[in-house]
Amino acid sequence: MDHYLPPVTGTDIWYYFICKRELWLMLHEIAPNEEDENVEIGRFLQDYYGTRGKEEVDIGAGKIDRLKKVKGEVIVQEIKKSSKFKESSRFQLLFYLYQFEKMGVQAVGELTFAEERRKERVELTEENRQKLMKAVEHIRKIAKQPVPPPPKKIKFCRQCAYREYCWAGE
Numbered sequence: 001m002d003h004y005l006p007p008v009t010g011t012d013i014w015y016y017f018i019c020k021r022e023l024w025l026m027l028h029e030i031a032p033n034e035e036d037e038n039v040e041i042g043r044f045l046q047d048y049y050g051t052r053g054k055e056e057v058d059i060g061a062g063k064i065d066r067l068k069k070v071k072g073e074v075i076v077q078e079i080k081k082s083s084k085f086k087e088s089s090r091f092q093l094l095f096y097l098y099q100f101e102k103m104g105v106q107a108v109g110e111l112t113f114a115e116e117r118r119k120e121r122v123e124l125t126e127e128n129r130q131k132l133m134k135a136v137e138h139i140r141k142i143a144k145q146p147v148p149p150p151p152k153k154i155k156f157c158r159q160c161a162y163r164e165y166c167w168a169g170e
Ligand code: SF4
Pocket: 018, 019, 020, 021, 022, 150, 151, 152, 153, 154, 156, 157, 158, 160, 161, 162, 163, 164, 166, 167
């Protein structure tokens, strides 16, 4: 029998699309190097949390920034500072749309990049749903692994709080 695994959350989706090793480290509560002045975990989180305000709505698997209804359409709005983590932002929003769908609510997403003053519509198409389901399955597999996936150099490593942990001596 499988050990109990906590349900996948919007935060897990966010890290999955940035770095799978980071996702594992976060899931296993490995503390990042907080004394590192260049620690950018705060930056990730700042972007992840965007410009959260009073209107945020807790849907269990995460908190969405805003829910609105325009011309009969339910719109889930996520506000991010920039498009730096666009893939993560997009799939996180798709994940929330999927949660709404499970509750019987057909909704569309609106991703706003505050600093760039632009927004994008996000829809849970069949193709997106399949990619999302694949990611959710993969997150579950990663969570069960006894050791983290090996590090891979990506553009976010430079600003990552785990950089010493992954790349000590480089
Ligand atoms: S330093 Fe790079 S490989 Fe290591 S967790 Fe951070 S982003 Fe991932």
